[in-house]
Amino acid sequence: xxxxxxxxxxDARRLSADxxxxxxxxxxxxxxxxxxxxxxxxxxxxxxxxxxxxxxxxEAINHLDRxxxxxxxxxxxxxxxxxxxxxxxxxxxxxxxxLRAKNARVIVKSKAMTSEExxxxxxxxxxxxxxxxxxxxxxxxxxxxxPPYHIVFPAMxxxxxxxxxxFQRKLGDAPSNNPEELTMVARRVLREKYLQADVGIxxxxxxxxxxxxxxxxxxxxxxxxxxxxxxxxxxxxGIEKVLPRLxxxxxxxxxxxxxxxxxxxxxxxxxxxGPRQPGETDGPEEYHVVLxxxxxxxxxxxxxxxxxxxxxxxxxxxxxxxxxxxxxxHSYGTTYCGPIGAVxxxxxxxxxxxxxxxxxxxxxxxxxxxxxxxxxLHHHLLQNRRNASRRKPSWWQRIAFKVFAPAATRPxxxxxxxxxxxxxxxxxxxxxxxxxxxxxxxxxxxxxPPIARQTFREWWRARP
Amino acid sequence: MKVTLFIPCFIDLFYxxxxxxxxxxxxxxxxxxxCPEGPACCGQPAFNTGYWEExxxxxxxxxxxxxxxxxxVIASGSCGAMMKVxxxxxxxxxxxxxMARELAPRCYEFSAFLVNKLGVTDLGAHFPHKVTFHDGxxxxxxxxxxxxxxxxxAKVRGVEMVEMGAAETCCGFGGTFSAKFPMISTAMGEVKxxxxxxxxxxxxxxxxxxxxxxxxGLIDRQxxxxxxxxxxxxxxxQ
Numbered sequence: 001x002x003x004x005x006x007x008x009x010x011d012a013r014r015l016s017a018d019x020x021x022x023x024x025x026x027x028x029x030x031x032x033x034x035x036x037x038x039x040x041x042x043x044x045x046x047x048x049x050x051x052x053x054x055x056x057x058x059e060a061i062n063h064l065d066r067x068x069x070x071x072x073x074x075x076x077x078x079x080x081x082x083x084x085x086x087x088x089x090x091x092x093x094x095x096x097x098x099l100r101a102k103n104a105r106v107i108v109k110s111k112a113m114t115s116e117e118x119x120x121x122x123x124x125x126x127x128x129x130x131x132x133x134x135x136x137x138x139x140x141x142x143x144x145x146x147p148p149y150h151i152v153f154p155a156m157x158x159x160x161x162x163x164x165x166x167f168q169r170k171l172g173d174a175p176s177n178n179p180e181e182l183t184m185v186a187r188r189v190l191r192e193k194y195l196q197a198d199v200g201i202x203x204x205x206x207x208x209x210x211x212x213x214x215x216x217x218x219x220x221x222x223x224x225x226x227x228x229x230x231x232x233x234x235x236x237x238g239i240e241k242v243l244p245r246l247x248x249x250x251x252x253x254x255x256x257x258x259x260x261x262x263x264x265x266x267x268x269x270x271x272x273x274g275p276r277q278p279g280e281t282d283g284p285e286e287y288h289v290v291l292x293x294x295x296x297x298x299x300x301x302x303x304x305x306x307x308x309x310x311x312x313x314x315x316x317x318x319x320x321x322x323x324x325x326x327x328x329x330h331s332y333g334t335t336y337c338g339p340i341g342a343v344x345x346x347x348x349x350x351x352x353x354x355x356x357x358x359x360x361x362x363x364x365x366x367x368x369x370x371x372x373x374x375x376x377l378h379h380h381l382l383q384n385r386r387n388a389s390r391r392k393p394s395w396w397q398r399i400a401f402k403v404f405a406p407a408a409t410r411p412x413x414x415x416x417x418x419x420x421x422x423x424x425x426x427x428x429x430x431x432x433x434x435x436x437x438x439x440x441x442x443x444x445x446x447x448x449p450p451i452a453r454q455t456f457r458e459w460w461r462a463r464p
Numbered sequence: 465m466k467v468t469l470f471i472p473c474f475i476d477l478f479y480x481x482x483x484x485x486x487x488x489x490x491x492x493x494x495x496x497x498x499c500p501e502g503p504a505c506c507g508q509p510a511f512n513t514g515y516w517e518e519x520x521x522x523x524x525x526x527x528x529x530x531x532x533x534x535x536x537v538i539a540s541g542s543c544g545a546m547m548k549v550x551x552x553x554x555x556x557x558x559x560x561x562x563m564a565r566e567l568a569p570r571c572y573e574f575s576a577f578l579v580n581k582l583g584v585t586d587l588g589a590h591f592p593h594k595v596t597f598h599d600g601x602x603x604x605x606x607x608x609x610x611x612x613x614x615x616x617x618a619k620v621r622g623v624e625m626v627e628m629g630a631a632e633t634c635c636g637f638g639g640t641f642s643a644k645f646p647m648i649s650t651a652m653g654e655v656k657x658x659x660x661x662x663x664x665x666x667x668x669x670x671x672x673x674x675x676x677x678x679x680x681g682l683i684d685r686q687x688x689x690x691x692x693x694x695x696x697x698x699x700x701x702q
Contacts, residue, residue: 012648323648326655360645361638362634363601366601366633385512385513404509405510409505409525441646444646446681449681455480457471460499
């Protein structure tokens with residue numbers, strides 16, 4: 001069986017050498033950077049805003065129990081049914097239970113990474129339900145039977161020609177590769193589905209404790225239709241999404257839009273607080289909120305990495321990550337990719353199986369620098385590496401570093417290493433760049449500089 | 465001032481001229497330079513790979529050899545960040561923690577030492593070439609070292625400095641990362657080189673020989689029309 005690490009290396013190797021892929025992603029991210037910076041400049045004090053957001057999230061996460069209870073009390077007061085799901089399986093069972101009770105047939109969904117995390121679509125489809133993603137990007141990748149490529153831009157790896165071909169193949173309707181015309185095709189299909197759907201499922205960007213409301217941000221109006229038309233609505237949300245106060249949104253909504261898509265604010269920001277209330281003319285008859293743990297509390301218990309739960313899933317760390325920009329979102333093989341995925345996946349899904357993601361980083365720190373809630377992402381990668389090597393050290397690396405320590409700290413030994421290096425380098429010429437080369441990982445694509453005729457230390461010692 | 469110059473392993477072995485240039489510049493400014501012979505490495509390779517205990521074995525020797533040094537100048541932004549920023553983390557909760565914390569404020573990356581500590585920007589250097597600057601990630605983000613190398617370059621006679629679009633993007637070296645994930649590392653280096661080539665500069669300048677070793681290795685293999693050079697090698701040219 002292929003392990004995630006082997007699969008990752010294979011995919012990353014293939015995509016990092018794919019120049020077409022590189023061009024698409026680098027160009028898209030270059031455009032993102034321009035609009036993001038314009039929006040950041042509109043903040044009076046961006047660094048101050050980051051600090052305030054980090055402090056707000058710190059308060060929310062460090063008193064998560066209190067805020068969650070307050071949230072539940074308030075949202076239940078309006079007749080919402082709240083379900084606590086400790087695991088992904090529990091969350092799927094809760095949702096499938098609701099679908100059964102409602103005799104549902106067609107389910108319409110708006111974008112929710114938590115639903116990807118628990119593989120909800122597969123579970124619902126296996127149980128015989130028709131599931132339709134209503135976010136345009138998600139709709140496209142669903143047609144292609146692919147996972148989302150990016151937390152925020154699920155179909156950013158596709159060209160309009162590829163999308164046209166997908167529509168032609170799956171919908172039999174692709175008038176041209178004009179984005180507006182293609183969008184109209186999707187819209188026609190989706191409008192039908194909204195009307196047929198028995199249950200609408202959304203995610204949420206924030207859960208407001210003070211008012212018991214779920215904040216959903218979107219740009220297409222599809223989440224509103226998902227929430228408004230079907231008779232039953234379900235919101236699946238991770239427990240870390242809680243914010244203490246309604247006024248916190250005044251910071252978090254523009255911040256999410258700025259870092260997510262380079263917008264001042266997303267087109268639609270809606271608060272959902274319960275089913276249709278007496279006297280109201282619209283809204284679902286029944287409203288269920290599923291609060292998902294799925295090992296978030298394990299991360300909460302880790303004081304060192306607890307702040308990884310601050311994440312608002314804006315995707316900004318993916319966008320600036322030179323690794324992500326070269327290997328793309330699918331190589332990770334995880335729901336959450338990029339730096340945040342490399343930090344949390346080993347914690348949420350098993351360190352030994354997923355530690356390779358924490359190693360696949362040059363630790364450049366661009367992620368931590370951009371993160372709007374100041375998560376120290378690259379430090380967490382280092383901590384994951386430390387934890388992994390403590391739990392299951394690689395014997396050859398340990399020996400290598402054990403031997404290296406005295407060699408690098410004792411002048412006599414270092415001189416010996418230098419001389420041996422020179423000898424080795426002469427022999428190296430025979431195997432350089434071939435499979436026999438012990439430095440093949442380097443020399444396959446790069447030349448290695450020769451050891452100097454006189455090293456610095458030799459020069460220093462010889463100085464008068 | 466008595467300056468303790470820390471020369472890391474790859475400069476010692478592969479780029480001694482960078483260390484020599486630093487010695488000459490510091491002596492010309494009237495300072496006394498000492499180079500501890502003992503530790504040739506800051507311990508970063510083991511630290512970044514997750515072997516903190518093995519890293520401490522190296523780093524303790526560094527701490528001991530630099531005890532009592534007035535100022536420590538480090539010939540690399542990356543090793544500088546290791547000593548200034550990551551040592552306190554590496555030694556947290558050990559009996560060396562106080563020593564690590566006490567060392568941090570005495571550490572300077574070479575260009576930051578000249579500009580921030582000595583207040584020197586003009587070294588009378590002459591280098592009639594078109595160059596672009598690569599920010600090493602550790603120097604840029606851990607040490608906040610964006611300005612000093614540019615101020616030094618601005619005073620070099622004859623130099624034409626052109627910023628590249630990807631100046632702050634990682635070159636892909638990343639220490640053991642470059643060998644563990646060589647294809648990703650190579651792709652990152654190609655992106656960096658492409659951005660540098662767009663400026664039509666003759667040289668990529670940096671404060672980190674490790675980044676330059678990776679980039680030069682790629683440039684040589686792919687025969688790209690550009691060269692790499694450490695900032696100190698420019699500053700020493702009269």
